[in-house]
Structures are given as C-alpha cells and as structure tokens.
Amino acid sequence: MFKLEKKANIDKSSVFMVPLSAIGCSLIFVFILFILLGKNPTLALFIIFIEPLLSVFGISELIVKSTPLIIIALGLSFGFRAGVWNIGAEGQYTIGALSGGATILAFYPMSGLWLLPVAFLVAIISGALWGMIPGILKAKFNTNEILVSLMLTYVAILFLSAMVYGPLKDPDGFNFPESRLFHDSGILPIIFHGTRAHVGFLIAIFLVVMMHFLLTRHMVGFFIKVSGESPRALLFSGKSRNQIIYLSFIICGGLAGLAGVIEVSGPIGQLVPAIPVGYGFTAIIVAFLGRLNPVGIFLAGLLLALTYIGGEAAQIKLGLPNAITGVFQGVLLFFLLAADAYTKYKISLVNIRWKI
C-alpha cells in the first residue's frame, strides 16, 4: 500500500502547508456534501465562510465565539506538547463558568470594579482544581487521564444543571431553570458599541502573547517540550514527569475555567444549563490546527469560530442542518492528521502483498 520513510529534517514550510492543505481538503469535502444535500455549494460556502466577514455583526460574533476557543486551546496545547491528554476541558470550562457565575451572584447587588477580578480568580482556581483531579489520579495511581477527564466533564455538566435547577435558580424567575441576570458590575465591558464583542477577546490576545513568551523564552516552555518529545531526557534535568503532569492540568484547567467565566460574564450574562456547548472539544481541533503554537491557535480559533457563525447563517438562509459545523470540524481534524504524515514521512506507493 504505502511505504513511509522518516524524513531526516522536516520542511519548515510544512507548518503552514499542513493546516492550509487540510482546510482545503475539508472545503472540497463539504463542497461535495452540499451537492449531495441538493444545495448550491458555491453559495453555501460563501454564506458560511465569506459573508460573516463582511458585516460588523459577523465580525463581532467572530470575536465572541473565538474567545473561549482560543483561551481553552492555549491551555490544551500546553498539555499536548507535554504528552498529557486532557480532553476534559469542556468540564473545566463548565466549572469555571459555574463558580465564577456563582461568585457574581453571591455579591448581588453589590457593585464595584473588584467584582469581576474576584469572579475571574475564583473561576481560574476552581477550573485548575477540577483539572487537577485527573492530574493527581494520573500521577498517583497511573489512572488513564483521558477517561477520567472525560467522565468529569459529564459530572461537571450535571453539577451545573443541579445548581441552576436548585440553589442558583432565579428567585423571581417563575421557576425557570436559570439564574438571575448578572448586574452591571458582573458583566464584561463591550469593545464595540452596539455589538456583543467584549473585553474577553483582548484577554485572549494578551494570553496568546504571554503563552508565546512562556514557550519560547522561559524554562517552563522548554521543560514542557522535553517532556513530550523525550521523557527520559526530562528525568536527567531533575524535573519529574509528575510535576509536568500537574503543571499541564493546572494551566489547562485554569485557562478553561477562565474561558468559562468570560463566557457567562460576557455574551450570556447569567447561568443557564446550556453553557457547555462543546467549545472544550472544538478547542482540541483548534489546538491541533494551530500546530500547538499560540499564534497559530489564534488564527485557528478564528476559523473554527467562523464555522459556528457560518453554520448558523447557512441554517437560517439555506435550511442546511446545523450539524454541518460538526461534520466540517471532524473532517478537518482527519485531514490534518493525514496531512501530518506528509511532513514527517516520505510516502511512496508499493505493491500490496497481503496474504492470510
């Protein structure tokens, strides 16, 4: 079938070529999919990928949707670099949203500039602690972190639901399962008047810059890299594998928690059961598409946010099912993984000689 030989040195341009070719292949895939669904493929692609960029509303929504994706993916990339598979970011995000939101509600109706920073701190810490659970279990008992972090996601979502149906329910809300609306001190300022674009996006940009320096200019970044690429070498440096595991989960959980509180104090403005909408999973694709690189993640976050907004627009304008977004995201990750083979290996076709 194929024969793969490891390339001696990886082509520098592949950093751009792999994501771009994966995006290209995914576009071709959905193009064919649209034809099969009986829709005009060019028009559909235009509505999904171009039109949102042509209006102020589209751009502002892009900012809103990409903020949590970028922040979560930054944290995930940290762990993925170290070879630590935290796929429970969705749960850490939910816990951050819940604890941050609960903090804002607890101080209702007190106002002041201190309220949001306090809520953010609570969210970051609780997200990190929630993330620490799989980390500790992995380090102490060698428990599979993938499964534990995922199971905790289901627990977190149910916990949010229990809180919103119970103690945090709006006392004047006619028994609807949602908290009261946050008062003004608990709402993030808007950047562009008249839109939903909020200050959280600036936080995301700040974090991209911070992470870039952490990874390229700081010892921590170096250890993370060593941990992922050569675990044995790490031991000689005096850092233990467990320290790296803890660090990865803390950073990832903390950032996911931050993304959660930004989402509730930004576009949502209250606690509802439907806060977790899969950003934690989509962020995995963002991290890979961005090549685990902060700037790449920023761009990838914008693209994946575009698929959400465009998917909604296509649903309204063309009656295309919203699930197109999920299909596109999944296919994108497939093509990305396939394209990776071309950078690491020289591929040649050989005769198939299968015998049973």
Add this chain to the structure above:
Amino acid sequence: MDLYIAIFQGIIIASTPLVLASIGELIVEKSGVLNLGVEGMMIIGAVSSFIVTYETGSHLLGLLAAIISSGLIALIFGILTQYLLSNQVATGLALTLFGLGLASLIGQSYSGITIESFPSLEIDILKNIPIIGDLFFAFDYLVYLSVLMVIGTYLFLNKTKRGLILIATGDNHDSAHSLGYSVKKIRLLSIIYGGACAGLGGAYLSLVQTPMWVENMTAGRGWIALAIVVFAVWRPLWIFAGAYIFGGITIIQLHIQATGVNIEAQYMSMLPYVVTILVLVFISMNKNRLAVNAPNCLNKLFTSDI
C-alpha cells in the same frame, strides 16, 4: 418480586450495548491499538440502523447497516493510524467528533419517529418457566448474541492460533513482524471488527432500548465502554462484570429516583460516571495485574511492514 425482575431485565438491557461495544474494543486494544472513537462509531451505528430499519421495516437490515457503516468509519481510523501513522489518541478523538456530527446530520429528519420494537426470543416452553423464564429467556436476540460474542472472544483469544497471534501482535509487534505476520493487516482487521461491534452496540440503543433516534443518544456510553475494557483488565469474561455493574448503577439510580428520595436527579445521574472514575483508580492501583494483561504495544507506533 415483579419489581426485582423488572430491575434485573432493565439492567441487562442497559448493559448490552456496553457489552457489545467493549468486547469489540477489547479485540482492538489486544492487537495493540487504542481507538478512542467508540462513541463516534456507536452513534453512527445507532443512526444508520435506525434509518435503515425505518425505511425497510427490517431489523436485520438495520443491524447490517450498523455493522457496515461503523466498520467503514473505523476503517478511516485504521488507514490513518496504521498506514499514515497518525497519533491514535488524536485520531480517535477526531473519529468521535466526526461521528457525532455526521450522525446528527443524517439523522436530522428522523428524530422523534418511533419504530416497531425488536423481536424477542419466543420459545414458550422456556419463557413460561416461573421466574427463570422472565429472568433469562425474555430478551431480544441481541442480548444472547452479546453473551455469545463475549464467550466467543474468550475462546478465540485463548484457544485458537489466530487469537494468540493477535495477542502477540499487541504485546510485541516487532517479534510478530519478524515471525512473518502482517502487523498492520491484523490491526486493521481488528479495528474494523471493533467498529462493527460498536455499531451493534449503537444499534441496540436506537432499535431496542429506546426504539427511536435522538441526537447524541449515546451520551458517553462509548467512553464508558473504553473504561470497561480497562476495568476488565483486557480479560474478555470480565467484560460481563464491568458492563453489568455499570448498567446496574444506571438502572438502580433510576429506580431510586422513582421512589422519590430527596436527592436532586442530577446527583443520581452522576453516579455511573463517578463510579467509573473510582473503579479506574482502583484497577490502576494494581500495577502488576495491569502489566500482565495489558497489551504491551498499546498505542505505540509501528512503522516496519506494509
């Protein structure tokens, strides 16, 4: 007495999809591959079997559709991981995300429709035995199939040459390769088989458990199936224990909720997931037992043969 019989039957029905999916994944992992896409393959099985059964009226064709479609998307995973040497964890996640998206896309116009319930074993002599008949002979065919598959897997892995070759491939792919076995072919076939089993598990959800299609109806069962394989420490017969314990918790917490105990429903629904974590911790603590039974080459890259 009737209540206990109902609980028992409920547990069996809740556990069977887990048995089907995890016995397939066990074969995959025994061959040395970690496929985290069980959730995605299950949901594809659920939606395709439902649509085909609804359109043709034949449950058998529905099952066949589940086997083929889930086997096919498992094939994508197989080609990517075995021939393009992609990372198994990332590819498995991609499979889950893709499967969930694709399933809601193709199932969109079928949600809320119900179909005829799945045929059960109708052997009157056995079924009319008091209590025993209700406990063991009142189920649909798939329950018995799942039991046979687990026993068959046990016999295959321990008593046949091909089973031993499969285990050897998972334990040391270099040795298996130098003995002349095609590691990639064995793994690819295992992956397809695992996909077909997960598809059957998904079909059980949409054809038997709740004979209708609901978006995201697998609700994490694929992940629990993965945990059950670890719980069973890769021993086929222990799959029963794992699956029935998890099914049992699911059903018993429902019955506790029904009795009106003053605990929020959400906390009860957390139980299966929390127990999964506790069990994983407990199993992982015993490193020796894991070392003996876990496939040595699980999730390791194999590059040599074609």
